[in-house]
Amino acid sequence: MTAFSLSPEAAGPRLPVARRTLERLRSVPALAPRYPSHLDAGSLEQLAALPPLAKDDLNTALAHLEPAAEHSATWLFQSGGSTGAPKVGYAPTGFYMAGVHAHWQPLDRTDVFVNAWGAGRMWGAHFLAAALADLSGCRIIALGSVAGEEYGDWLDFLAARRVTAIGGTPSVLRLWFAHARAAGVELPSLRKVLWLGEAWQEQLTEDLAAVAPQARRWGMFGSTETWVVGTNTPHCPADVFHPLPSQLVHADAGGLLDFTTLDPEMLNPVLRYRTGDAGELTACPCGRPEPAMRVLGRRDSVVQVRGLGLDVDELIARAEREPGVARAQVVLTEQGGRAASVEVLVLAAGPGAAPDVERLRKELFGATFTLSTAFQHDPGSFRVRPVGELVSNGRTGKTATLVVREES
Ligand SMILES: [Zn+2]
Numbered sequence: 001m002t003a004f005s006l007s008p009e010a011a012g013p014r015l016p017v018a019r020r021t022l023e024r025l026r027s028v029p030a031l032a033p034r035y036p037s038h039l040d041a042g043s044l045e046q047l048a049a050l051p052p053l054a055k056d057d058l059n060t061a062l063a064h065l066e067p068a069a070e071h072s073a074t075w076l077f078q079s080g081g082s083t084g085a086p087k088v089g090y091a092p093t094g095f096y097m098a099g100v101h102a103h104w105q106p107l108d109r110t111d112v113f114v115n116a117w118g119a120g121r122m123w124g125a126h127f128l129a130a131a132l133a134d135l136s137g138c139r140i141i142a143l144g145s146v147a148g149e150e151y152g153d154w155l156d157f158l159a160a161r162r163v164t165a166i167g168g169t170p171s172v173l174r175l176w177f178a179h180a181r182a183a184g185v186e187l188p189s190l191r192k193v194l195w196l197g198e199a200w201q202e203q204l205t206e207d208l209a210a211v212a213p214q215a216r217r218w219g220m221f222g223s224t225e226t227w228v229v230g231t232n233t234p235h236c237p238a239d240v241f242h243p244l245p246s247q248l249v250h251a252d253a254g255g256l257l258d259f260t261t262l263d264p265e266m267l268n269p270v271l272r273y274r275t276g277d278a279g280e281l282t283a284c285p286c287g288r289p290e291p292a293m294r295v296l297g298r299r300d301s302v303v304q305v306r307g308l309g310l311d312v313d314e315l316i317a318r319a320e321r322e323p324g325v326a327r328a329q330v331v332l333t334e335q336g337g338r339a340a341s342v343e344v345l346v347l348a349a350g351p352g353a354a355p356d357v358e359r360l361r362k363e364l365f366g367a368t369f370t371l372s373t374a375f376q377h378d379p380g381s382f383r384v385r386p387v388g389e390l391v392s393n394g395r396t397g398k399t400a401t402l403v404v405r406e407e408s
Contacts, residue, residue: 005249005281005291008208009298014262021271028064031057041260041271048250050257052272055079056058058225059087060121067267069093074267077124078369079224086122086369089224090267095124097131099246099263104231106192106218107136107165114158116168116176117196118145121373124224125196129167129403138165145172147377151179159187168193169307169387171338177207178336187212193270196220197307199297200238211307221295223275225268226259231291233323235286240294243282251280254386257293276302281390303332303402304341306374312402315368319384321342322360324353329390331406340407341381345390357384 026035039047040046059079068074068093079089080221107113115134117126119142122210126144133140141163146154155176158166166176173195180187190212193204200217208215216234222242223229225249229249230241243249246263250272276298284292297302301313312330317364320329328348331340344364346355358390361384365371394398 003251003292005243008044011248015042017262017264018260018271021269024065024269025061025271028061030060031162047260050272054274058268058273061269062088062090063271069267078122080242091227092265092267095128096263096265097128097135099244100228100231101132101135103244105136106194107133107138109137110139111165112161112163113138114141114143114163114166116143116166116172123256129194131283140152151363152183154197155180155183155185159185162189163187164189165192165194166190169197170195170204171307174201174204174337177204180211181207190215192216192218194218196222198304203337222330225263225273226270232285236284240282240284240292242292244289305370308368308370308374313343316365316401319346319360319365321353324349324355327390329401329403331391331405333405333407335407344384347383347385347387347390355386357386360384377379
């Protein structure tokens with residue numbers, strides 16, 4: 001197994017970008033002690049010896065650096081931080097998609113592309129996909145997110161327009177194709193499904209077979225901090241991506257992936273940045289010779305709730321600070337892979353303790369950006385409930401901080 005996605009020869013000419021990022025991080029007072037002067041980023045070995053960056057470190061760096069694009073506007077997008085106000089990541093107009101398009105062209109001039117990633121609320125994916133579609137010269141339908149009762153009419157419209165491509169997060173795409181399947185709508189001209197933001201879901205493959213049998217998946221992997229790291233094609237497994245040459249992917253000995261940008265235009269100081277994803281470098285069965293990355297899913301306390309990251313440990317810590325609460329547990333109920341509700345179960349500290357669950361509910365909802373955004377249309381799907389005991393695993397006797405339930 002190789003540890004880096006690029007060979008020393010391929011990475012070498014681009015490593016001055018990593019050295020410059022190291023200098024930028026060194027200039028951040030809160031981070032400087034982590035980068036003593038003997039550390040460097042002039043070779044892959046030196047890079048592997050640098051301390052990894054976590055989401056909070058990057059937010060600290062950005063708050064100090066406040067980077068600005070040289071040749072365009074500077075856009076602010078949501079970047080991690082599942083509680084409180086949104087934390088921000090920066091990107092120039094274009095969102096680095098010219099570099100993506102140079103290596104990956106799922107769309108061409110003949111396509112009619114539906115951009116179903118939500119726009120607004122500082123989400124980056126809609127704009128990133130729009131930039132790619134722009135470079136492709138196709139026809140664009142900027143749809144964004146729609147509410148439950150609107151799917152039927154929009155599906156009829158899309159069928160009439162003979163759309164050939166659609167893009168969104170897998171959980172949003174599932175809503176589209178589940179609605180189409182239930183309503184008997186077919187999209188025979190749809191050939192391409194672009195996705196980003198979550199792992200591919202096999203249920204989507206089944207729904208597509210019924211609704212749009214010609215459609216094939218085209219995936220991007222990335223985050224608001226790293227932007228697009230890699231892409232795949234219908235010939236690659238859904239969890240394997242080919243990193244771009246401007247993105248250096250490293251799999252450490254513990255099986256965690258970290259990312260280093262080698263793009264001189266990148267505003268976020270991404271140097272051994274960990275998204276929390278576990279993974280490995282591997283050969284892709286599509287036949288491309290260079291190392292690809294297999295993404296094995298999150299290994300931190302963040303779970304996906306309707307396409308947004310919810311930090312379970314942080315939510316529990318807040319609940320357990322409430323007077324009268326001894327312990328808390330998060331129960332995520334999914335229906336067909338999509339978050340239907342989130343419940344915080346709270347165990348009272350003693351017989352006389354009566355935590356004010358309604359007040360706590362309001363506080364958690366208001367202070368947790370992921371919850372207030374994901375459940376904006378159905379706030380009742382987030383609840384805080386007092387219980388006599390938490391949910392524990394009868395087999396192991398363990399009480400996990402997070403319980404995921406599947407509801408049919
Ligand atoms: Zn491949």
